[in-house]
Amino acid sequence: MGLVWLLFFCGVSSTVALDNGLALTPPMGWLTWERFRCIIDCKTYPMECISENLIKRTVDLMVSDGYRDAGYEYVGIDDCWLEKTRGPDGRLVPDRERFPSGMKALADYIHSRELKFGIYQDYGNLTCAGYPGVLGYERLDIDTFVSWDADYIKLDGCYIEPTEMDSGYPAFGKLLNDTGRPILYSCSWPAYQEDKKMLPDYASIAHHCNLWRNWDDIDDSWWSLERIMDWFGDNQDRLAPYAGPGHWNDPDMLLIGNFGLSEDQARVQMAVWSVLAAPLLISADLATMKPEFRRILLNRDIIAVDQDPLGKQGLRVYKEKKIAIWTRELSQGAYAVAFVSHRTDGAAYVYRYTLKDIKLPEQIYDVQDLYHEEPHRIATPNEEFAVKLNPTGVKFYKFVPRFAKNEDLKEVVLVKGNSLGN
Ligand SMILES: *[C@@H]1O[C@H](CO)[C@@H](O)[C@H](O)[C@H]1NC(C)=O
Numbered sequence: 495m496g497l498v499w500l501l502f503f504c505g506v507s508s509t510v511a512l513d514n515g516l517a518l519t520p521p522m523g524w525l526t527w528e529r530f531r532c533i534i535d536c537k538t539y540p541m542e543c544i545s546e547n548l549i550k551r552t553v554d555l556m557v558s559d560g561y562r563d564a565g566y567e568y569v570g571i572d573d574c575w576l577e578k579t580r581g582p583d584g585r586l587v588p589d590r591e592r593f594p595s596g597m598k599a600l601a602d603y604i605h606s607r608e609l610k611f612g613i614y615q616d617y618g619n620l621t622c623a624g625y626p627g628v629l630g631y632e633r634l635d636i637d638t639f640v641s642w643d644a645d646y647i648k649l650d651g652c653y654i655e656p657t658e659m660d661s662g663y664p665a666f667g668k669l670l671n672d673t674g675r676p677i678l679y680s681c682s683w684p685a686y687q688e689d690k691k692m693l694p695d696y697a698s699i700a701h702h703c704n705l706w707r708n709w710d711d712i713d714d715s716w717w718s719l720e721r722i723m724d725w726f727g728d729n730q731d732r733l734a735p736y737a738g739p740g741h742w743n744d745p746d747m748l749l750i751g752n753f754g755l756s757e758d759q760a761r762v763q764m765a766v767w768s769v770l771a772a773p774l775l776i777s778a779d780l781a782t783m784k785p786e787f788r789r790i791l792l793n794r795d796i797i798a799v800d801q802d803p804l805g806k807q808g809l810r811v812y813k814e815k816k817i818a819i820w821t822r823e824l825s826q827g828a829y830a831v832a833f834v835s836h837r838t839d840g841a842a843y844v845y846r847y848t849l850k851d852i853k854l855p856e857q858i859y860d861v862q863d864l865y866h867e868e869p870h871r872i873a874t875p876n877e878e879f880a881v882k883l884n885p886t887g888v889k890f891y892k893f894v895p896r897f898a899k900n901e902d903l904k905e906v907v908l909v910k911g912n913s914l915g916n
Pocket residue numbers: 618619629653654655
């Protein structure tokens with residue numbers, strides 16, 4: 495306990511952001527991995543293989559379907575874009591059949607649509623899927639990425655010892671900095687250390703990376719989503735203090751728009767991710783996105799919670815009887831509160847909570863349903879707040895304090911008491 499608190503307070507006082515001017519709010523964009531994995535057979539899967547066609551099609555849809563205007567900015571290629579061997583000059587070579595125009599041309603296409611270009615590599619000898627990694631070629635590879643005008647590098651951690659990462663990831667970050675090009679730096683450093691039950695040095699990670707994958711990959715199911723939410727809730731005291739402008743915990747990609755989540759479950763992920771100040775990285779086929787999922791991804795009120803300028807990661811403040819409550823402090827004294835049901839027994843039940851249960855300061859709030867289904871209401875310290883939750887569903891609200899000062903609060907309670915008495 496003592497150690498945990500010591501770490502907590504040291505973290506708060508000594509965390510210094512990676513000073514590259516990027517990710518002042520959690521990065522938003524699109525990334526191939528969760529949906530498209532390592533599909534490299536373009537004959538069998540012409541619409542799904544990792545290729546410049548997939549990226550260009552996605553870029554066009556990000557513009558035409560409103561994702562870019564909602565803030566989704568980075569378009570990232572994850573693993574499986576490479577040839578299996580480096581070129582004669584030692585440089586990385588993109589797969590010649592799937593990226594025939596080369597990465598610079600693809601980056602130009604992305605930039606011409608006012609989006610940004612993300613690329614994947616791995617700190618070890620090989621990438622996780624077995625393509626050449628950067629180990630021993632760090633400087634050359636960064637030079638290559640810069641020549642392609644890359645804006646974002648996700649550096650994975652397969653084929654390298656997790657004990658090497660405490661020095662390796664900062665060294666790679668130093669080389670990135672030396673180029674003078676602002677490149678968002680996504681580290682998988684703690685994920686591999688957590689996996690080995692090591693205690694990652696989050697102060698150092700937050701100092702050297704813009705975002706970092708803390709734990710396991712997400713898969714396309716409610717089961718996987720629940721596991722990740724549980725882990726982030728259970729470990730929040732070790733993680734949340736290190737999130738802030740320039741540096742974010744990353745619970746992994748959004749599943750929304752794929753096969754595994756119902757509409758209710760997709761709403762859960764969008765709500766909890768925004769409470770966690772998580773990067774919002776869509777990994778879905780935008781060409782086949784159903785309108786109900788697109789609406790969730792484009793919900794501007796929820797995106798505004800995720801992107802809140804205070805940059806404070808929210809916490810799971812309650813977990814009992816298969817209900818979890820997640821609360822995030824926002825700028826201007828407001829709060830975002832997500833009530834999540836983990837029940838699967840059929841009916842939508844009503845639950846009642848006090849402001850104390852939700853861990854909100856006792857004052858009067860205007861409450862707005864961020865999924866826009868309920869009318870505005872008022873929450874007060876004297877009444878329980880009722881929420882009706884679908885099984886594996888969410889209600890997500892913004893609580894905006896109606897009066898700033900305590901005297902005002904007393905007055906209102908008094909007036910309210912009077913009006914009830916009349
Ligand atoms: C990486 O490859 C080199 C050369 O083959 C080898 O010496 C080294 O042990 C490898 N490192 C890891 C972590 O596998």
